[in-house]
Amino acid sequence: MPQDNVITIDGPAASGKSTIAQKVADKLGGFYISTGNMYRAITLHAMNSNIDLSSDIFPDRIDKILEKLDLSYSKNADGKLSLMMNGKTADSAIRSPEVAKHVSKIASMENVRAWLIGRQRELASLGTIVMEGRDIGTVIFPDAKYKFFLTASPEVRARRRLAQSGETPEGATVASVAGEIAARDEMDIKRTIAPLKKADDAIFIDSSDMNVEEVVGLIVAHIKGS
Numbered sequence: 480m481p482q483d484n485v486i487t488i489d490g491p492a493a494s495g496k497s498t499i500a501q502k503v504a505d506k507l508g509g510f511y512i513s514t515g516n517m518y519r520a521i522t523l524h525a526m527n528s529n530i531d532l533s534s535d536i537f538p539d540r541i542d543k544i545l546e547k548l549d550l551s552y553s554k555n556a557d558g559k560l561s562l563m564m565n566g567k568t569a570d571s572a573i574r575s576p577e578v579a580k581h582v583s584k585i586a587s588m589e590n591v592r593a594w595l596i597g598r599q600r601e602l603a604s605l606g607t608i609v610m611e612g613r614d615i616g617t618v619i620f621p622d623a624k625y626k627f628f629l630t631a632s633p634e635v636r637a638r639r640r641l642a643q644s645g646e647t648p649e650g651a652t653v654a655s656v657a658g659e660i661a662a663r664d665e666m667d668i669k670r671t672i673a674p675l676k677k678a679d680d681a682i683f684i685d686s687s688d689m690n691v692e693e694v695v696g697l698i699v700a701h702i703k704g705s
């Protein structure tokens with residue numbers, strides 16, 4: 480039985496997934512969930528626990544700090560979800576360039592993914608959810624009824640990321656951001672566990688020449704028309 484309350488949106492870095500997923504969720508009256516933010520929160524927690532992420536990371540050190548992390552989503556008064564880290568709202572620190580630099584390494588760890596899988600799956604009990612990430616249609620919800628894979632050309636993605644304030648270092652250029660995005664994509668595509676990949680039954684959307692409303696319209700029309 481396909482899970483008809485779950486909409487998955489996967490794709491590479493800065494492909495517009497979060498903007499699109501949020502708007503699709505609003506149109507459908509569902510909850511928007513960014514799984515990238517969960518990996519970023521674990522990365523920040525590791526940095527705050529004095530783990531040096533620039534050298535080899537020992538899985539048992541990560542296991543130890545995960546024991547001290549309570550990561551969950553709570554419902555706000557406005558009906559949206561907030562990611563909570565040990566009882567506090569995860570703020571803009573999880574979107575910082577330092578976190579972005581190390582997050583793919585953390586996301587490639589088997590114990591990190593194993594720790595998150597149940598926490599991500601149980602969010603389907605909230606009702607209609609629009610969940611975005613890299614492995615949502617392939618691993619987390621392989622039986623989701625609606626799956627999309629969103630991408631755009633590297634240059635378009637770099638320009639979009641550059642326009643998001645606070646997410647790129649001072650003095651970043653289209654070329655430097657494109658390089659950072661390409662490095663992260665490569666790690667996400669080449670890792671052995673849950674790599675970035677289009678699910679066979681996902682609808683492929685290249686949004687290079689489309690605006691946000693066009694992409695949202697396409698996805699919502701597909702869901703309503705099926």
Ligand code: DC
Nearest residue numbers: 514515516518582583586612613614
């Ligand atoms: O979507 P994002 O840029 O916030 O994701 C941050 C990182 O987390 C990205 O480099 C890959 C990783 N990630 C993942 O491995 N699996 C997911 N489902 C979501 C994100």
